[in-house]
Amino acid sequence: MSLTDRADELWESERRLTAIGRTSLSVPARQAIVDQQIRPNSSVLDYGCGRGGDVRALREVTSNVEGWDPHYLPDGNRRLSDVVLLTYVLNVIEDPDERCRTLLRAWELTKETLVVATRLVWEKSKLKGTGFRDGVLTSRRTFQHLFSAGELRSYVEDATGVRCVSAAPGIVYAFKRDEARLSYLARRIAPSAIWLTSDDAASAIASVVDYTERRGRVPRVEEMPTQMAELLAHLNTAELQRIVRVSADPEKVAEGAKRSTLTTLLFLGVELFNGRGPFGCLPLFVQLDVRAFFSSYKEACMRSDRLLLKLRDDAYVRGAMNGAKVGKITPTALYVHRRAIDHMPVVLRLYEHCASLAAGRPQEWTLAKLRHQGRGVSWLDYPEFDTDPHPRLRSSYMVDLTTLKTSHMSYEPSQNRPLLHRKHEFLHPADPDVPKYRRLTDSELRAGLYANPHLIGTEQGWEAELVRCGRQLRGHRLIKRN
Known part of the structure; x- marks a missing residue:
């Protein structure tokens, strides 16, 4: 042997x-x-x-x-x-x-x-x-x-x-079954609708009105929770639609329609990236959105295909990043907090979703980094982002969309980890924590802590600058060092 x-x-x-x-x-x-x-x-x-x-x-x-x-x-x-x-x-x-x-x-x-x-x-x-x-x-x-x-x-x-x-x-x-794959993709991109609690016909109608304003279209009976459909069984489809149209706010409905149109394009773009199936295999709510917001499935697919092609256009992607109302843009990439990720332009959301489907999005992450030089997405984990005024990086996971190669880096063993500044820039302006983070940034600027930007990106360099400026941190407040 x-x-x-x-x-x-x-x-x-x-x-x-x-x-x-x-x-x-x-x-x-x-x-x-x-x-x-x-x-x-x-x-x-x-x-x-x-x-x-x-x-x-x-x-x-x-x-x-x-x-x-x-x-x-x-x-x-x-x-x-x-x-x-x-x-x-x-x-x-x-x-x-x-x-x-x-x-x-x-x-x-x-x-x-x-x-x-x-x-x-x-x-x-x-x-x-x-x-x-x-x-x-x-x-x-x-x-x-x-x-x-x-x-x-x-x-x-x-x-x-x-x-x-x-x-x-x-x-x-x-x-x-292809239907199961597409249903999974739909749940990742457009989570299931949330219905208001309904105990009687009046509250059921209110819930349908709320759905219509958020979705941009009146729901079908088969989309509704069973109890709600039973409460509205005495109304035929035409009567229900008339009541909802009278009660719903037209501006909210129009905004909901715009949001649903973009979400449908996002789903169809991701679906093409992962292998597009026939119309009949799509989840019911996607089929209904296509019928409500597009002239045909063919037209919806053509528009989503153009969206996917735009990911190859450096100028378009860079323009979308510059025009985004969320995230921090640097000479190489856009950084966005996970709470703000859905506020990105739809082409950038498609960018991030394609990377996640190709190689998996990690369970623990705080910021998404989308490169505009080349095509790659990194998910960065700052586990104490909400509590630490300058959170430390624990790990990063990167997917190169050109080669589909991945890399992972753990910073836990390091004695001098990278850390964040200007936390408010990574969030959506309406995020409730933005004012607190912005106040801290302003006080640090006044104290001269950002005078040497090449030093403050790591723990040791940041601590040295705090000592130099005679400052220390207490929570999200900057105070004089004892």
Whole structure:
């Protein structure tokens, strides 16, 4: 037996060492619940469940959960299920052919959504071992193939033959039906309508009026909550529309129509980026928006296609950034807080969404950085943005839309982390925290703290300037240093 054969034999028997004992849901399982892929009535199979932590935790969400693992649960029920979890399995399989067979077997057992998660290349520094084949043979005699975010998405697409979506870095969804994929995209871009509580016919009509003002069109009965539709059952469609038109504010309706038109264009642009389906596959509310705000589906698609093409135009993108009423623009990029992201021009929202679908938007982020020199989006995490007057950068995750390559940087080990100034510039002007942040900036300017901008971008440089100017911070107030 060769040395390679002996190593393969050891790997086959030691994969169990990669299984983690969990006391709470894994990140991919939690993401699937947040994204409404796993619902209370879903059947779920955790294929390669390891010690079964996710299986036990998911039974708090839905009782119909099964797990299978070749070592820990070989007698588990590998049955056809609505959702199949294939989490942190592919990366421990050293044989590329077996890796692909495992993915295809999980896909065969999927009725609706396959959730695939793997470890990513930026975790290489955490592994101790030597390179072998397309991965690392670790010091614990296990194997790890680390994927890039773009590689994982392409790998699952090539194997399953369907368009996939990156839900987060290292987490990919593959959908059996195009309708399910488009519904997921619609929820990411245009969250479900919020209806006012209705206890009687009068409050139900008020709720419909509110929806009409926000959406720009009267809702159809099939869009309404069941209870509301029952309260309005005594009115035919024409009567309801007449009452709503009389009661609704025309200016609010016009503003709602404009907002819905842009949201529809955004959705169709993202849909084209991710693979456009037929009109009948679109979620109902998108179909109704298309009929209400465009002459035809063809016209809506043509307009969204032009919008997507504008992402290639440097001058147009730079103009949109300069004209945006939110965010801080620098010589290379626009920085926008997540609370203000939906206030960006629609072409910039499309820019950010395309990057998130290509390689996943991280769960924890504070600012989005959109480059206007080249095409790339970074999500920056400042966890204490609201409480720290000059929050420190914890991590950044970048997607290059030209190459779909990703990179991740953690600043937690650093003793001299980057920090933020002028926090109000990253927010929408109407944000309630803007006045407080602006007052702090003004007082720092008067104190001369921004006289040396090349020094203040890091913790140590900023502290040195505070000492030089005889100042210190107490919350969001600048006071004289004792």
